[in-house]
Amino acid sequence: MAVAGRDIVGSGAVEQSPGSWCEGLRLFGLLTIGLVAMALVILASAGWDTDGYRMVIRATARTSLTLFLSAFLATALLRLRPSAPTRWLHRNRRHLGLAFAVSHGVHLAAIITLATTDPTIFWTLASAASIIIGGAGYLVIALLVATSFDRISTWLGARHWQQVTTVGAWFIWSLFVLINGIRIPRNGWYLVPVAILVASLVVRVKTRKVPTNVAHAALN
Numbered sequence: 001m002a003v004a005g006r007d008i009v010g011s012g013a014v015e016q017s018p019g020s021w022c023e024g025l026r027l028f029g030l031l032t033i034g035l036v037a038m039a040l041v042i043l044a045s046a047g048w049d050t051d052g053y054r055m056v057i058r059a060t061a062r063t064s065l066t067l068f069l070s071a072f073l074a075t076a077l078l079r080l081r082p083s084a085p086t087r088w089l090h091r092n093r094r095h096l097g098l099a100f101a102v103s104h105g106v107h108l109a110a111i112i113t114l115a116t117t118d119p120t121i122f123w124t125l126a127s128a129a130s131i132i133i134g135g136a137g138y139l140v141i142a143l144l145v146a147t148s149f150d151r152i153s154t155w156l157g158a159r160h161w162q163q164v165t166t167v168g169a170w171f172i173w174s175l176f177v178l179i180n181g182i183r184i185p186r187n188g189w190y191l192v193p194v195a196i197l198v199a200s201l202v203v204r205v206k207t208r209k210v211p212t213n214v215a216h217a218a219l220n
């Protein structure tokens with residue numbers, strides 16, 4: 001999540017977004033509309049019932065992972081391969097991170113709806129432990145969103161801001177590994193998101209020493 005002119009790896013200033021419709025706040029707005037529309041289309045076709053709510057939970061878990069990884073990997077990918085798409089990703093990492101929070105907001109709304117309309121099914125899918133762990137995830141997401149605001153990041157100071165956002169991002173990364181990982185025995189396809197998450201770790205670690213401005217320079 002890139003916030004307040006820096007990002008989770010502290011690689012320097014977020015460059016100004018050009019005025020394109022697919023940048024910055026407009027990108028965030030489009031993604032938000034897309035996420036809400038996706039949930040409504042699922043509910044309209046699968047039904048406003050347990051099956052529909054479960055489909056929304058699963059769909060938003062996947063959109064959340066995609067958006068999270070886009071923000072999480074933006075700087076590393078620019079360092080690895082400077083190009084127009086990685087520059088776009090890097091420029092928009094802050095709004096992609098915020099769209100991840102919106103996606104997980106829809107996940108939470110569907111969870112609450114399922115828990116209130118069909119508690120029996122809800123408790124076969126969730127447990128006290130999963131609520132504590134998932135709840136901690138939501139607190140961290142709220143913290144990362146809060147650090148997006150200039151006033152809070154200034155109050156924290158650059159060093160603390162960096163520590164909070166880095167630890168928070170890796171905590172969310174671990175949650176995705178855990179929640180997908182525990183589903184592997186039931187369905188081998190969950191190996192795919194886990195493998196992608198492990199690959200993202202490798203990319204982050206391999207590129208951590210490359211200064212972002214070198215990647216920028218290579219492009220210019």
Ligand code: HEM
Binds near residue numbers: 061062134135172179
């Ligand atoms: C109190 C918090 C949370 C609760 C109660 C919760 C509940 C659930 C439930 C019930 C499902 C299964 C839906 C189904 O199979 O029909 C699910 C799926 C999932 N959740 Fe959440 N969740 C929470 C927070 C989170 C967080 C913080 C993350 C990640 C950062 C997350 C990621 C996922 C993933 C990856 C799946 C699997 C989706 C799939 O099958 O592809 N959840 N969640």
